[in-house]
Amino acid sequence: MDISLKPVDDSNRAAILALSVREDQPFVAPNDVSLRQAAETNEKHPGVARPFGIYADGKLVGFCMFAFNPEDEDEDDRYWLWRFMIDKSEQGKGCGQAALAEIIRYFKENGADRLFLSTEPENERGLHIYHKAGFRDTGIVSDGEAVLMRMLKGPNRIVKNFYGVDVDEAMRIRGKRGYGVSIAVMDSDGDFNTYCAGSGRYGEDFPVNPDMLFQAGSVSKPMFALTLLRYVDKGKIDLDADISAVVPEFVKKGPLTFAALLSHTAGFNVHGFPGYPAAHGPLSLEDVLAGKGNTPRVRRIRPYGKQHMYSGGGITLAELAFTRITGTTLREAFQKAVAEPLGLKRTGFFQPLDEALVGNAAFGWRLGEKEDAAHGYHYYPEHAAAGLWTTPTELVKVGLALSRSYRRGGFLKKKTARRMMTPIMEDYGLCLDVWESKARQDSVAGHTGENWGFLTSWVFSRKKDICVAVMYNNVTAAADEAMENIACEIYKNAKEE
Numbered sequence: 001m002d003i004s005l006k007p008v009d010d011s012n013r014a015a016i017l018a019l020s021v022r023e024d025q026p027f028v029a030p031n032d033v034s035l036r037q038a039a040e041t042n043e044k045h046p047g048v049a050r051p052f053g054i055y056a057d058g059k060l061v062g063f064c065m066f067a068f069n070p071e072d073e074d075e076d077d078r079y080w081l082w083r084f085m086i087d088k089s090e091q092g093k094g095c096g097q098a099a100l101a102e103i104i105r106y107f108k109e110n111g112a113d114r115l116f117l118s119t120e121p122e123n124e125r126g127l128h129i130y131h132k133a134g135f136r137d138t139g140i141v142s143d144g145e146a147v148l149m150r151m152l153k154g155p156n157r158i159v160k161n162f163y164g165v166d167v168d169e170a171m172r173i174r175g176k177r178g179y180g181v182s183i184a185v186m187d188s189d190g191d192f193n194t195y196c197a198g199s200g201r202y203g204e205d206f207p208v209n210p211d212m213l214f215q216a217g218s219v220s221k222p223m224f225a226l227t228l229l230r231y232v233d234k235g236k237i238d239l240d241a242d243i244s245a246v247v248p249e250f251v252k253k254g255p256l257t258f259a260a261l262l263s264h265t266a267g268f269n270v271h272g273f274p275g276y277p278a279a280h281g282p283l284s285l286e287d288v289l290a291g292k293g294n295t296p297r298v299r300r301i302r303p304y305g306k307q308h309m310y311s312g313g314g315i316t317l318a319e320l321a322f323t324r325i326t327g328t329t330l331r332e333a334f335q336k337a338v339a340e341p342l343g344l345k346r347t348g349f350f351q352p353l354d355e356a357l358v359g360n361a362a363f364g365w366r367l368g369e370k371e372d373a374a375h376g377y378h379y380y381p382e383h384a385a386a387g388l389w390t391t392p393t394e395l396v397k398v399g400l401a402l403s404r405s406y407r408r409g410g411f412l413k414k415k416t417a418r419r420m421m422t423p424i425m426e427d428y429g430l431c432l433d434v435w436e437s438k439a440r441q442d443s444v445a446g447h448t449g450e451n452w453g454f455l456t457s458w459v460f461s462r463k464k465d466i467c468v469a470v471m472y473n474n475v476t477a478a479a480d481e482a483m484e485n486i487a488c489e490i491y492k493n494a495k496e497e
Contacts, residue, residue, distance in 0.1 A: 002056070003098045005102060007051070015053070019031055019063055020088055034082070062087055064083055065083040068110070076116065081115060097129060115150045118148070138160075139197045162193075165489050171197075173197045177204060180199045180206075182194070182196050182392050182471045183392055188464060188497045201363040211346060212360050213357060214390065214392075215380075215456075216395070216458075217449025219456045220384060221315055222447050224322075224383070227333050228318075229417075237326075243257060246321045250317055261314045263429065265306075267302035267306070268317065270311060276294065278378065280379050288316055289313070308426035315431070316385050318384065319382075330349050331348060331350070331383065334348060342401055344398075347388070348388070348389060349384075363375075364376060364475075365452065396469050399469070405417035407462070421434050432445045434462075445460055450480070455470075455471070
């Protein structure tokens with residue numbers, strides 16, 4: 001079969017517009033849309049969009065369009081196969097594979113060193129053809145489409161580069177059976193991208209995917225605060241009211257307010273919680289606070305309002321007061337007040353984790369091997385302090401909702417959001433780290449999280465729609481440092497997009 005590419009012009013435009021794919025192949029934009037986009041692109045950047053008719057033995061059989069911009073500063077934006085389709089009447093004859101070989105030859109002969117394309121993850125037939133042609137999954141999903149790459153010079157290995165960061169190297173991702181990482185980013189161009197690599201379960205070939213659940217550790221705290229503040233906006237909770245009488249068995253002397261507990265200025269002990277093996281029996285908030293679990297009794301050990309002392313115990317006390325005032329569990333309140341309005345499908349205080357969700361949940365560290373092969377994670381009855389399960393994608397949604405509320409109100413009233421994100425002591429607001437970043441030239445908020453076997457880093461701008469969330473299923477000192485570094489670097493580069 002002799003395949004050739006002919007630029008689109010007046011002699012073949014009408015015939016190319018008449019080409020179409022089968023009804024069960026809704027993954028390619030119609031050719032009229034592609035040609036219109038080519039014209040718009042070339043008006044701004046002459047010669048970058050290159051549309052071609054695909055000919056087999058002289059007969060028009062398909063259409064393709066390239067992005068060809070060797071001057072682009074970003075190596076990953078220079079060479080793209082933007083569109084590729086074979087007419088429904090010519091499919092099944094080998095035209096697609098032969099055409100891809102010709103397209104690859106075109107890029108090679110014109111100096112490209114790598115070639116990218118993207119398609120919807122559900123396009124199984126297309127992915128099969130692309131994989132057969134040597135394209136490899138990068139782990140990036142950009143605006144809902146999986147990004148693939150083929151090296152054209154040297155070994156055909158994936159060059160890991162997500163917003164300028166070699167994530168696999170930084171997080172020590174080793175093949176398909178090690179640990180895994182999941183990242184989501186909304187950048188300053190309004191593009192939403194995810195990156196996944198490694199295994200969600202150590203020792204198993206269990207590829208991380210954007211919908212995989214991870215434990216969020218202390219990022220649970222701002223999600224609790226957000227839930228509580230939704231009740232504040234409805235007039236059902238007063239942040240500054242003395243609530244010592246609501247939890248009298250744990251507070252000998254007032255005052256005690258939600259504002260002090262959420263800002264870690266109430267003086268309570270118990271920094272964090274290790275959790276329990278997944279098969280452990282249920283514990284109540286009262287059990288935890290009374291020291292009947294694996295942590296000491298929660299009590300005030302420093303003067304009220306005099307210093308910032310991080311306390312998961314204080315947050316757990318706040319959760320108990322919240323449930324007594326509202327008459328509902330945090331899981332139920334979060335679902336109704338936060339998850340449903342924001343369209344969060346895979347985020348919640350699932351303690352213990354629902355069996356229906358275990359199938360696509362990451363396991364932390366090696367708990368699947370060491371403790372429970374079917375449930376490789378710990379149970380956290382301290383929901384507000386450490387009990388959230390979520391995905392980076394949905395953390396980005398929350399970050400954007402908070403950022404927009406801070407700027408103009410919305411999900412939270414502007415006054416409420418600004419109080420949450422205004423430092424009280426030690427650059428900490430209401431369950432949020434808040435700081436002015438000279439390096440980023442930005443006002444930034446966020447939180448980190450660490451549960452047994454899980455790390456999370458979540459940061460967003462208070463000024464713009466920019467958010468980064470990174471989740472990883474292992475905890476080491478090196479991984480903790482790497483998480484912070486790559487989150488900062490990705491954020492910086494996402495801001496400069």
